Amino acid sequence: MSIQDKLYLDRFNADKQSHLFIIDPDVCLTKCPEQYCTKFCPAHVYEWDPEAQKILVGYEGCVECGTCRIGCPFRNIKWLNPRGGYGVQYRQG
Numbered sequence: 001m002s003i004q005d006k007l008y009l010d011r012f013n014a015d016k017q018s019h020l021f022i023i024d025p026d027v028c029l030t031k032c033p034e035q036y037c038t039k040f041c042p043a044h045v046y047e048w049d050p051e052a053q054k055i056l057v058g059y060e061g062c063v064e065c066g067t068c069r070i071g072c073p074f075r076n077i078k079w080l081n082p083r084g085g086y087g088v089q090y091r092q093g
């Protein structure tokens with residue numbers, strides 16, 4: 001079973017409020033043309049919106065791996081644990 005197949009089995013109880021925040025959108029726009037977060041997040045939570053010229057955060061699909069806590073070279077992502085009862089529920093480890 002591939003990683004993508006396992007991720008598909010996970011279930012999510014999405015909160016109404018995000019637990020992930022871009023601290024300064026201008027940093028993404030002016031200092032980070034590589035947009036690393038769009039590449040290192042295994043759940044594709046971060047997506048560049050070319051029209052809005054900013055990173056969109058689909059926090060509902062976060063698998064809480066913690067990569068973005070250390071992966072952004074500008075420390076431009078604020079990462080909190082989801083509130084109790086919300087977030088991912090793993091089915092295949």
Ligand code: SF4
Binds near residue numbers: 035055072073075
């Ligand atoms: S890696 Fe960090 S600075 Fe770069 S686009 Fe993502 S959040 Fe912005």
Ligand code: SF4
Binds near residue numbers: 040042046062063069
């Ligand atoms: S914790 Fe992992 S899955 Fe969640 S947004 Fe960060 S990199 Fe993506």
